[in-house]
Amino acid sequence: MAVSPLLLLLGDRIAEATRSKGPVRAFDELPVHSSDVVIAGFGRVGQIVGRLLLARGVSFTALDADAGQVDTVRRFGLKVFYGDAAHLDLLHAAQLDKAKVFVLAIDDVEASLRTAELVRKHFPHVQIVARARNRFHASRLMDLGIERQIRETLPSSLEMARWTLELLHEPPALAEQLVNRFARHDAEVLARQQAISHDESKLIQSSLEAREELAQVLEEARVAFTRKGRGG
Amino acid sequence: MAVSPLLLLLGDRIAEATRSKGPVRAFDELPVHSSDVVIAGFGRVGQIVGRLLLARGVSFTALDADAGQVDTVRRFGLKVFYGDAAHLDLLHAAQLDKAKVFVLAIDDVEASLRTAELVRKHFPHVQIVARARNRFHASRLMDLGIERQIRETLPSSLEMARWTLELLHEPPALAEQLVNRFARHDAEVLARQQAISHDESKLIQSSLEAREELAQVLEEARVAFTRKGRGG
Numbered sequence: 001m002a003v004s005p006l007l008l009l010l011g012d013r014i015a016e017a018t019r020s021k022g023p024v025r026a027f028d029e030l031p032v033h034s035s036d037v038v039i040a041g042f043g044r045v046g047q048i049v050g051r052l053l054l055a056r057g058v059s060f061t062a063l064d065a066d067a068g069q070v071d072t073v074r075r076f077g078l079k080v081f082y083g084d085a086a087h088l089d090l091l092h093a094a095q096l097d098k099a100k101v102f103v104l105a106i107d108d109v110e111a112s113l114r115t116a117e118l119v120r121k122h123f124p125h126v127q128i129v130a131r132a133r134n135r136f137h138a139s140r141l142m143d144l145g146i147e148r149q150i151r152e153t154l155p156s157s158l159e160m161a162r163w164t165l166e167l168l169h170e171p172p173a174l175a176e177q178l179v180n181r182f183a184r185h186d187a188e189v190l191a192r193q194q195a196i197s198h199d200e201s202k203l204i205q206s207s208l209e210a211r212e213e214l215a216q217v218l219e220e221a222r223v224a225f226t227r228k229g230r231g232g
Numbered sequence: 233m234a235v236s237p238l239l240l241l242l243g244d245r246i247a248e249a250t251r252s253k254g255p256v257r258a259f260d261e262l263p264v265h266s267s268d269v270v271i272a273g274f275g276r277v278g279q280i281v282g283r284l285l286l287a288r289g290v291s292f293t294a295l296d297a298d299a300g301q302v303d304t305v306r307r308f309g310l311k312v313f314y315g316d317a318a319h320l321d322l323l324h325a326a327q328l329d330k331a332k333v334f335v336l337a338i339d340d341v342e343a344s345l346r347t348a349e350l351v352r353k354h355f356p357h358v359q360i361v362a363r364a365r366n367r368f369h370a371s372r373l374m375d376l377g378i379e380r381q382i383r384e385t386l387p388s389s390l391e392m393a394r395w396t397l398e399l400l401h402e403p404p405a406l407a408e409q410l411v412n413r414f415a416r417h418d419a420e421v422l423a424r425q426q427a428i429s430h431d432e433s434k435l436i437q438s439s440l441e442a443r444e445e446l447a448q449v450l451e452e453a454r455v456a457f458t459r460k461g462r463g464g
Binding site for chain 1: 286290387450
């Protein structure tokens with residue numbers, strides 16, 4: 001059977017649309033000198049960490065697996081190498097063995113966890129500071145013994161909640177206390193739920209219980225605040 | 233020219249793969265009572281704000297344009313309505329005219345800005361608290377007069393930077409000061425760059441200048457800290 005040229009063309013387009021975002025160019029050569037800090041993932045999070053270190057005079061080696069992202073960031077004068085940190089040879093090339101801190105700022109959960117496992121196994125002396133997308137991701141990072149992990153949208157969400165409470169005329173000092181209590185309770189619940197994170201029904205039950213508990217925690221904070229007097 | 237059945241089949245698949253994620257079911261009926269707070273977008277950010285309000289006894293009306301997300305969140309006992317906040321009739325149905333605060337927690341930049349414009353125009357008395365994806369988004373929200381906006385990954389990135397500095401043996405109090413200075417400078421630069429945000433070459437030039445300026449700001453903070461003595 002003859003295949004029509006139109007069909008071939010269409011096939012090409014489908015292939016183009018569905019092609020995985022694998023490397024279309026070779027990974028960059030890495031510098032010969034080592035840095036105290038290696039940053040994996042140089043998007044919104046990695047760039048902030050990098051900019052602060054740069055301004056403080058701390059050198060770092062940054063890697064990003066997205067070639068387009070690397071080119072954009074370079075136009076703004078930031079130094080970043082195109083490469084996938086989830087490859088052991090690249091971590092060796094980045095001289096992670098000589099680094100003190102590994103900043104895991106990859107947004108993709110699977111790639112982040114693959115990288116975290118590699119670093120924990122092959123560079124156990126390196127301290128890890130990690131970005132987590134959500135509770136699941138945070139929980140898996142904690143499974144790997146990574147305590148310095150932060151859910152990427154949690155602090156900003158808490159700030160929005162604080163603004164909302166203030167706009168509803170809660171005293172600013174109380175709004176701040178409520179938000180701090182919430183954050184502490186949320187971290188405790190996360191630690192507690194880690195063991196059952198694979199079981200949705202248990203997780204739902206635990207979340208409902210945690211919610212009632214939270215209401216109590218916040219009510220206690222409010223009563224204590226009111227007793228102490230505002231601004232105390 | 234006859235179209236082959238295979239080509240038709242292929243065409244269907246392409247249409248399916250590229251079809252926009254429009255509503256596949258009717259939007260939910262909204263409650264008849266009004267709330268002080270309307271939350272648009274009930275993903276990672278909106279849920280945190282909602283959970284804190286709920287625990288504090290503040291009622292809210294939450295909307296999310298992703299039907300799957302709505303169903304998932306409901307399984308965890310949170311009340312959210314399926315609907316697209318970028319539609320004026322839905323904002324009326326949510327009784328935004330009787331609300332005090334509109335929490336704009338939509339992650340998609342375009343949908344967020346469309347919604348922000350609608351709210352500013354039709355409900356000018358309502359205070360807005362907004363999530364921004366990046367500098368561009370934050371800048372556009374500020375154009376609309378929304379001052380309470382926060383870049384969703386900025387505070388978490390700053391926390392990661394603080395941890396990194398501490399692991400490099402900066403005194404914790406200095407690390408905190410450096411991060412605070414960085415955040416203040418970054419907000420100033422954002423405000424300054426707003427007028428030129430459409431011009432990439434000017435933006436690049438401004439970013440390079442801002443970087444040098446930032447290094448100075450942090451160096452001054454460090455010198456002041458050292459003079460004052462650690463922990464002061």
